Amino acid sequence: MPMKPKKPCKHNGCPLLTDDKYCEFHAKLHVDDRANATERGYDNRWRKASKRFLNAHPLCKHCEQKGKLTQATVVDHIRPHRGDQRLFWDEKNWQSLCKRCHDRKTRTEDQYPIYTF
Numbered sequence: 001m002p003m004k005p006k007k008p009c010k011h012n013g014c015p016l017l018t019d020d021k022y023c024e025f026h027a028k029l030h031v032d033d034r035a036n037a038t039e040r041g042y043d044n045r046w047r048k049a050s051k052r053f054l055n056a057h058p059l060c061k062h063c064e065q066k067g068k069l070t071q072a073t074v075v076d077h078i079r080p081h082r083g084d085q086r087l088f089w090d091e092k093n094w095q096s097l098c099k100r101c102h103d104r105k106t107r108t109e110d111q112y113p114i115y116t117f
Contacts, residue, residue, distance in 0.1 A: 041081075041088055050075035053094055060098040062105070072096030076105060 006017035011026035022030050034040075053075050063070035076097045081087040097105065 040083070041085070049089075050094075053091065054096055057096040059096065060101055061095045062097055062101040070098045070101075073099050074102040076102050 004019070006019055008014070009016045009018050009023040009026055010021050011023070011029065014023060014026055016023040016025070018024075020027065054072055058072055060068075060070040060072045074097050076095050077088065078093050078095050079087065081093070087093055
C-alpha cells in the first residue's frame with residue numbers, strides 16, 4: 001500500500017521532512033501546543049447545535065444584564081469544559097454572548113484553569 005509523502009516540519013526554519021506536524025527533534029518543543037478547533041470538538045455538529053441555540057437565545061446575556069440589547073453571535077460555555085465532553089454538550093452550561101463580551105470573558109475568566117480540590 002502506498003504511503004503518504006512526507007511534509008516539511010512546521011517548526012519555523014526546519015528543513016526536515018516528517019509524517020507528523022513536527023520532526024522528531026521539534027516534536028517535544030510543541031507538546032503543549034493547543035489543538036485546532038475541530039480537534040477540540042468545535043466541528044459541524046457543534047456549529048449546528050450552536051446555531052440552533054443562538055436562534056432560541058438571540059441576545060447577548062452580558063449586555064442584557066447591563067440594560068443593552070445586542071445580538072449574540074457566540075455560544076459560550078459558562079464553565080470552561082477543558083475537554084470534558086459531558087460539560088461541553090450540556091446546554092445548561094451554554095450562554096449566548098456577542099463577540100466582544102465573549103472575548104472579554106475568555107481573556108479574563110477562562111484564560112487560566114482554576115483547580116478545585
